[in-house]
Amino acid sequence: MSNNSLQEIVLAAPRGFCAGVDRAIDIVDRALEKFGAPVYVRHEIVHNTFVVADLKNRGAIFIEDLADVPAGATLVFSAHGVPKAVEEEAARRGFTVFDATCPLVTKVHVEVAKLHKEGFEFIMIGHKGHPEVEGTMGQLLDGIYLVEDVADVAHVSPKQTERLAVVTQTTLSVDDAALITEAVVARFPNIRKPKMQDICYATQNRQDAVKVLSNEVELVIVVGSPTSSNSNRLRDVAQRSGAQSYMVDNADELKEEWFEGVTRVGLTAGASAPDILVQQVIARMRALGAVSVRTLDGVEETIKFPLPKGLK
Incomplete structure (x- = not known):
């Protein structure tokens, strides 16, 4: 009909x-070509069922926990980025690692590390449980607080307010992020905002x-x-x-x-x-x-x- x-x-x-997704898939493709199957990937390389199934067919093995990766394996980090602890564990265990973290997510990680050295704490706007949020928050042991909506802003309690910076997940609603940022700035008027917004x-x-x-x-x-x-x-x-x-x-x-x-x-x-x-x-x-x-x-x-x- x-x-x-x-x-x-x-x-x-x-x-x-987008460019970050293109690059991430390309990294798994080339690792498979160069090293042969299996290539281990921490988390879905990008969040798409078709892409993940296609790479699985060609010898990619998707895992969440590095304990599931055998010694001597080739490992790829997904486009969403990983916490510092995961990077350190992969290095300690001697895997051949290729980092497919989107460069625009890496840029946020670098900014967090740099400002943390200057004594800053952070308010992160993002979705709880999303791997990108876990990766960014996992750049630090503490001092980074997640807000998911305007209501959360009232309940966040950083240890100090002199040195505070705001960062966001790169894939949020632009309009929502602007509203939440406005609420953050209203509560913490001195907060430092990124020079360029983090949303990609x-x-x-x-x-x-x-x-x-x-x-x-x-x-x-x-x-x-x-x-x-x-x-x-x-x-x-x-x-x-x-x-x-x-x-x-x-x-x-x-x-x-x-x-x-x-x-x-x-x-x-x-x-x-x-x-x-x-x-x-x-x-x-x-x-x-x-x-x-x-x-x-x-x-x-x-x-x-x-x-x-x-x-x-």
């Missing part, structure tokens, strides 16, 4: 892979593109996995912008009833979702009756991050 009202698919730009260019660009997209369509489909923070935020942004929005891991999750009475549907993808999944969603929507596809104008991303030494 096709949906006769569905006419047009409108694609957000930019969407899908790709998160910002994809959210901006979804705001534009949401004005043109009745429904927005976000391709992304449930664990992907930046994909979840794209769905939130679309809904706040007034469009009905659903997130799907792949084309099989699309439901026909979502498209009833919809003439224009918007489509985007999180930074860890490969384009093949977007193409499959387009094909499924065409089967439901969509006749045309157009892409909105958007920021062109040209950022590329170099690979670690030993893999170039």
Whole structure:
């Protein structure tokens, strides 16, 4: 059965892979080529079911605990970054390590280490339990306090307020982070903010593109996995912008009833979702009756991050 009202698919730009994800997947690919299977990866390399399954098929073994990595193995740290203790344990156990931490996350880690030496404590804005948050907070033994929302700001109690700095997870909602930062600054007026916001260019660009997209369509489909923070935020942004929005891991999750009475549907993808999944969603929507596809104008991303030494 096709949906006769569905006419047009409108694609957000930019969407899908960012430079940090490209680099992380490339690191696992090249480690497999160079050292052969298995290559151990701490945590999902990026939060995408398809990508992880594909790498598993080729000999990547995903683990959470370094105790599961045998002596002499090749180990890759995921794009989200790891706590200091994990780096130290990997070095102690003599693994061949390739760090696929996104350079924009590493930048936050470096800033935290530098300011910590100057006596700063930190308020981190982020989602509890997310591996990036665990990695950033794990740069220090203490003196870094997590706030997830505006309400948390009232309850945070640093040991001192003279030297406080704020850092954020790189994949938050830009608007939410601004609100929470405002609350943090209201409570701690002297707090030091990052020179450039910690939220990464790709998160910002994809959210901006979804705001534009949401004005043109009745429904927005976000391709992304449930664990992907930046994909979840794209769905939130679309809904706040007034469009009905659903997130799907792949084309099989699309439901026909979502498209009833919809003439224009918007489509985007999180930074860890490969384009093949977007193409499959387009094909499924065409089967439901969509006749045309157009892409909105958007920021062109040209950022590329170099690979670690030993893999170039």
